[in-house]
Amino acid sequence: MKTENKKPETALFVKEIVLRELKHYLPAQAPLKDFVHHNPLHAFQHLKFEAGTHLASEAFGYKVALSIDEYRELYRIGHIREDVLNHILQQKKGAEASLWKEKLLLGQYECVPVPRVGALRAHWKKDFHIDLDSLVHPLLFRLLNTFLDQGIAAWKFPVAHKGFLASVRTLEKNGLFSLFKKPRARHLLLHSHCDIEKLLKILVGEESLFERYLYDQQFAHPGWSGLVSVIEDQPHTLLDHKRITLLELIQLELLLEIDALDFAFGEIWAPLGHKVQEKIPALFGKIAETELYEVQSLWQDALEWSFYDQVLEGLQSPSLEKPEPGPKSFQALFCIDDREGSFRRYLENMEPRCETFGTPGFFNVAFFFKPEHGRFYTKQCPVPLSPKHLIKESHSKNKHQKDIHFAKHTYSLFRGFLITQTLGFWAALRLLFSIFKPHLSPTTTHCFAHLDHRSQLTIENKDLAHQENHLQIGFTIPEMVACVEGQLRSIGLVKDFADLIYVIGHGASSVNNPHYAAYDCGACSGRPGSVNAKVFCHMANHPQVRQRLSEKGLIIPEKTHFIGGIRDTTRDEVQFFEEDNIPVDLLPPHQKNKQTFAKALAFHAKERSRRFELINSRQSPQKVLKKMKQRSVSLFEPRPELNHATNALCIVGRRALTRHVFFRPSLLSQLLRLST
Numbered sequence: 001m002k003t004e005n006k007k008p009e010t011a012l013f014v015k016e017i018v019l020r021e022l023k024h025y026l027p028a029q030a031p032l033k034d035f036v037h038h039n040p041l042h043a044f045q046h047l048k049f050e051a052g053t054h055l056a057s058e059a060f061g062y063k064v065a066l067s068i069d070e071y072r073e074l075y076r077i078g079h080i081r082e083d084v085l086n087h088i089l090q091q092k093k094g095a096e097a098s099l100w101k102e103k104l105l106l107g108q109y110e111c112v113p114v115p116r117v118g119a120l121r122a123h124w125k126k127d128f129h130i131d132l133d134s135l136v137h138p139l140l141f142r143l144l145n146t147f148l149d150q151g152i153a154a155w156k157f158p159v160a161h162k163g164f165l166a167s168v169r170t171l172e173k174n175g176l177f178s179l180f181k182k183p184r185a186r187h188l189l190l191h192s193h194c195d196i197e198k199l200l201k202i203l204v205g206e207e208s209l210f211e212r213y214l215y216d217q218q219f220a221h222p223g224w225s226g227l228v229s230v231i232e233d234q235p236h237t238l239l240d241h242k243r244i245t246l247l248e249l250i251q252l253e254l255l256l257e258i259d260a261l262d263f264a265f266g267e268i269w270a271p272l273g274h275k276v277q278e279k280i281p282a283l284f285g286k287i288a289e290t291e292l293y294e295v296q297s298l299w300q301d302a303l304e305w306s307f308y309d310q311v312l313e314g315l316q317s318p319s320l321e322k323p324e325p326g327p328k329s330f331q332a333l334f335c336i337d338d339r340e341g342s343f344r345r346y347l348e349n350m351e352p353r354c355e356t357f358g359t360p361g362f363f364n365v366a367f368f369f370k371p372e373h374g375r376f377y378t379k380q381c382p383v384p385l386s387p388k389h390l391i392k393e394s395h396s397k398n399k400h401q402k403d404i405h406f407a408k409h410t411y412s413l414f415r416g417f418l419i420t421q422t423l424g425f426w427a428a429l430r431l432l433f434s435i436f437k438p439h440l441s442p443t444t445t446h447c448f449a450h451l452d453h454r455s456q457l458t459i460e461n462k463d464l465a466h467q468e469n470h471l472q473i474g475f476t477i478p479e480m481v482a483c484v485e486g487q488l489r490s491i492g493l494v495k496d497f498a499d500l501i502y503v504i505g506h507g508a509s510s511v512n513n514p515h516y517a518a519y520d521c522g523a524c525s526g527r528p529g530s531v532n533a534k535v536f537c538h539m540a541n542h543p544q545v546r547q548r549l550s551e552k553g554l555i556i557p558e559k560t561h562f563i564g565g566i567r568d569t570t571r572d573e574v575q576f577f578e579e580d581n582i583p584v585d586l587l588p589p590h591q592k593n594k595q596t597f598a599k600a601l602a603f604h605a606k607e608r609s610r611r612f613e614l615i616n617s618r619q620s621p622q623k624v625l626k627k628m629k630q631r632s633v634s635l636f637e638p639r640p641e642l643n644h645a646t647n648a649l650c651i652v653g654r655r656a657l658t659r660h661v662f663f664r665p666s667l668l669s670q671l672l673r674l675s676t
Contacts, residue, residue, distance in 0.1 A: 013210040015196060019247060022214060023233075029226035030237045031150075035526030036383045050297055054287050060219065061115030068109055068292075071299035075105075084309065085302040092298065104299060109292045116283050120209060120276065121216040127275040128265075133220055135260040139179065140253055143168065144224060148231070150240050164244035165194065165251055184267055185259035189252075196247070199254040203261075205271025213272070215283055217253060218246075225249065239376050311649060314661045328498040329353040330593050333491070335361030335506050335521055335529060338647055339569040342607065346600035348659055354596075355498070356655060357491040360523040361505055363536040364487035368471060372396040372455065377471075379525040380532055389461075389479075390471035391535060396455040431635075438511075438634040447507025447520065447528040447568050453577045457531070459538045480539040481548045487536065488554065492654070497560045499586055500593060503537050505529025508570040512638045519570065519641065533564035534577045541581075561586055570632040570640045572605040572625055574598075601625065608641065 025043045039045065041062070044052035053064035066074075074080045085104070089097040124132050146157045147164055158175075159167040169189055172179055180186040188194060200210045218225040225246065231237060232245045261269055287293075329351055334340040336358040344356040366381035367389040373396070381387055440446060461474030475483065488494060507528025508519030521529040539545055540562040549556060564577040574597050582590055602621035605628045609615040615627050632640040651658055 012207040018211045023229045026229050027222055027226035030230045034379050034383050036522045054293050058287050059116050059283050065296045080302050081306045084306045088301050117219045118216050120212050120280050132257050136256045148242055165248040180259045182259050182262035184262055185255045194251040204273045206273030209273045328355045330500040331355045331498040332502040333357045334504050343604045346604045350600050351596045359491050361521040361529040362523040362532045365483050365532055365535050367391045369531045382523050383525050390473050392458045393455050396452040398452040438630045444511045444633050446509045448575050450528040451530040459535055477544050480545045484540050499559055501562045503533045504565045504567050505533040506567045506569050509632045511633045512635050530566035537562040537564040571629045572601040
């Protein structure tokens with residue numbers, strides 16, 4: 001990694017440089033307000049693939065490849081072809097190919113890497129026989145939890161308007177009880193600047209080990225440290241803004257460690273560096289070219305090329321499906337999400353005259369959305385984008401259900417006791433009932449509830465002065481034209497328009513998954529794409545937008561009508577928007593298309609059900625669909641769908657390339673899922 005500043009030649013530890021590099025290697029774990037999948041190896045992506053993965057494995061102990069036994073099992077069952085393996089060995093090892101093949105098939109290797117991170121702090125247990133993590137983390141995490149709380153905790157942090165360390169200092173100064181068991185750490189907090197150099201001098205002693213100690217300490221809880229780092233750099237990721245820095249987290253953790261050691265040994269104990277006799281390897285030092293890494297690389301090459309051959313063979317196989325001549329019965333835009341790809345396959349099989357397209361699920365309209373009764377804006381576009389527009393909801397008829405058992409007053413002494421002794425028994429009975437007969441409840445995260453399909457949206461802006469918090473409310477006509485044109489041209493839909501074009505966002509429902517945002521649309525910052533679909537269809541149906549598009553050579557027939565919708569990928573349901581606005585002559589084909597959607601959803605649910613042991617996939621599609629819907633709201637099911645866990649392939653190209661191909665889940669995808 002390149003850095004602009006370099007350490008002075010006489011300095012072994014420069015706080016600013018070390019903190020900046022530490023933040024680079026920590027996972028960029030943002031709060032789940034705006035969520036999208038993240039590459040955990042982003043700090044190594046400047047390296048070549050093998051070099052980056054090997055360094056990540058050596059430094060942090062990440063599992064970056066299958067085990068040798070897994071590779072051999074894939075070879076045994078034919079997923080790694082012998083001719084491909086022989087070709088790779090001959091190409092890379094030449095005359096020694098047979099020797100290396102014997103190593104690949106019979107060699108014995110220690111496959112569990114011993115990570116470099118943690119090696120220094122491991123001496124607390126080895127030499128001092130004390131587990132600092134178990135003594136420090138429970139209190140540290142409770143303080144972080146409460147300070148960063150976004151309105152869920154029953155007890156609020158008493159001092160939250162200051163920075164993290166300043167708030168903890170005020171709490172310690174004015175509280176009835178101390179966070180510390182011994183006076184030294186308390187005195188350092190209240191009467192010093194808590195310079196980490198001085199704190200590390202007490203704990204570690206040797207300045208040459210300061211940087212390594214901080215890596216060991218922070219990667220003992222990389223999720224928390226990564227979260228704090230992101231909040232420091234991007235405060236807007238929190239709805240209720242809190243001021244906290246990675247430096248403050250480190251300062252407090254160092255103080256708590258000093259206090260734990262003082263409590264265990266008194267104030268006279270040798271720093272950790274004085275006990276370390278052996279040389280600690282550099283965290284990102286040169287990686288030794290071991291035989292194990294070479295064997296894994298050869299196996300991986302053979303696996304990938306065997307897989308590529310299978311894929312290419314499938315793509316090149318002649319299609320039994322002949323395109324239907326004449327106009328399209330309907331066209332549909334879906335997100336490029338893999339769960340939409342399998343559903344599109346069933347839709348095309350049920351109606352060969354339809355045409356489907358894949359595109360990022362925000363449909364080229366980036367904005368913030370404010371529900372009618374919501375307090376905050378939600379981002380409806382990819383996380384890196386910074387929208388300049390706001391869409392507001394009005395005339396919503398949704399009534400959000402509430403459950404008294406989850407209200408904050410249940411935590412109070414008297415009302416909590418009263419509710420427990422009365423409604424508590426009913427809650428136990430209801431819980432028992434929900435186990436045997438799952439159903440939608442106020443605790444269910446239901447993607448259809450993100451937008452009331454009957455509500456109105458402020459989509460068109462006729463006055464640029466119409467703003468809220470420096471956000472333009474709605475889009476002007478030229479902006480609408482740019483959005484629609486960009487979307488249609490990007491997918492190649494510039495002619496041969498069908499009478500009905502569906503724009504279907506996606507989301508998911510779950511009742512027992514704390515990371516349910518991972519199931520929704522990543523292109524919408526981890527939210528359902530319902531609002532985007534409705535906004536885009538309004539733009540595409542707008543007469544003035546159509547007129548200006550025609551002037552640009554993109555002519556949408558007057559009869560063509562866009563219909564928005566949302567698909568629940570967990571429950572295999574589709575909800576359509578503004579059906580009352582569909583022209584009368586298009587209602588009959590729309591009703592027919594709805595039946596096609598319903599049939600495709602049922603068969604898609606039947607395909608999905610094969611991954612779940614408790615569902616009999618041999619039942620009729622309708623019965624299986626009913627079971628899948630029950631599973632989506634079952635308390636015993638934290639993963640009502642497997643999401644992207646079995647992805648092993650991404651194809652970029654026109655739908656005609658893959659429309660006739662079914663890539664079935666294989667042992668390869670199962671092994672990949674287990675490895676993650």
